[in-house]
Amino acid sequence: MKTFVIIGSEGEIGAEVKRVYHHIRTICLDKNIEEAVKVEGNRIYMNFDVTSKESIDRVASYLHHHSITIDGIIYLAGINYMTNFYDVNYADWANSLDINAAGFLFCLKGWYDLFSQQIAIVCIASQNGVIGHENRVSYGPSKAALIQLVKNLTVDFSQDQNKDIKINSISPTYVLSEKNKAYFETMEGKKLIKRIPYKKLIHSTDVAAVIKFLMSDESKAIRGQNIIVDYGYTIV
Numbered sequence: 001m002k003t004f005v006i007i008g009s010e011g012e013i014g015a016e017v018k019r020v021y022h023h024i025r026t027i028c029l030d031k032n033i034e035e036a037v038k039v040e041g042n043r044i045y046m047n048f049d050v051t052s053k054e055s056i057d058r059v060a061s062y063l064h065h066h067s068i069t070i071d072g073i074i075y076l077a078g079i080n081y082m083t084n085f086y087d088v089n090y091a092d093w094a095n096s097l098d099i100n101a102a103g104f105l106f107c108l109k110g111w112y113d114l115f116s117q118q119i120a121i122v123c124i125a126s127q128n129g130v131i132g133h134e135n136r137v138s139y140g141p142s143k144a145a146l147i148q149l150v151k152n153l154t155v156d157f158s159q160d161q162n163k164d165i166k167i168n169s170i171s172p173t174y175v176l177s178e179k180n181k182a183y184f185e186t187m188e189g190k191k192l193i194k195r196i197p198y199k200k201l202i203h204s205t206d207v208a209a210v211i212k213f214l215m216s217d218e219s220k221a222i223r224g225q226n227i228i229v230d231y232g233y234t235i236v
Contacts, residue, residue: 001025001042003068004215005059007050007107008076009033012177013124016208017074018043025068029059037062050077050103051095056110069116072215075104075123080139093138100142101149108153120215121167123150124207125226130171130234147171147226154224168214168222173230176201197232 002024008014009028018026029048036058038045046062049055063070079099081092104123128136129143150169157165174192176184183189184201193199210227213219228234 002071003027004072004074005029005070005111006074006076007048007104008078009045011076012179013175013204013207014076016204017076017211020208020212027059027063027068027070050107051098053106053110056107060110060114063111063114068114070111070114071116071119073108073111073119073121074211074215075107075121077103078124078126078143080136082135082139084135084137088137096138096142097145100139101145104146105149105153115163115165117162118164119166120219121165122211122214123167123169125150125169125171127171127173127228127230127234130226130228143171150226151224158223166214166220166223168219168224169226170207170210170214171226171228171230171234172202172207173233174201175207176203195233195236196230197236200231202229202231 004021004024005027006014006017007029009018010030010032014030018028025042026044028043028045031047031049033045033047035045036047046059048059077099079096081096083092108121123146125146126139126143128140129147133140147169150167153167157167173196174184184193193201206229210229214222214227
């Protein structure tokens with residue numbers, strides 16, 4: 001049975017990804033899961049902190065104990081403090097890099113010996129890691145670091161002759177959800193939409209569709225790439 005690990009599984013994109021992969025075993029990791037371990041059918045839920053080595057080791061121990069290897073990793077965790085040069089503080093800057101980039105790297109390091117012979121890895125970056133934007137002084141650089149990390153990891157992983165490790169990132173524009181729907185109906189929200197050439201927002205289904213493609217064998221030759229899903233936001 002294939003096993004995918006979904007990090008940040010309890011957000012809106014995570015919910016859609018779980019729907020897409022309802023038929024396979026998924027290890028669902030999120031800070032908003034209360035239980036240390038909860039099993040529901042082919043889903044295993046675990047409380048998880050991407051910045052904690054103890055959390056990473058606990059997942060590794062569980063998988064080792066149950067002889068589970070990893071066929072796919074989907075990294076959805078992220079944080080955006082919406083700060084600029086004038087109000088950013090060191091703690092927010094460091095936490096942005098820890099959650100948005102370093103957490104991803106050290107999850108992979110912690111679970112490397114659990115990787116199957118063939119594994120696909122996808123992480124969620126952002127359009128703000130590609131272009132500049134107001135109030136993204138820590139978020140944008142942390143997502144740019146994630147995009148660059150994927151490129152470097154691709155080169156590193158190519159040295160492993162025993163494993164075929166495919167890794168890519170996805171950079172979405174603003175993802176419309178029930179939580180932010182009201183905001184995008186305000187004047188400020190509409191101003192953001194006007195920046196997009198097609199004047200459209202994407203949905204979690206759009207992101208999940210690209211995840212599904214990058215996790216599949218149909219994308220076997222796509223390595224170290226950042227796929228932008230933005231209705232053209234980053235081209236103007």
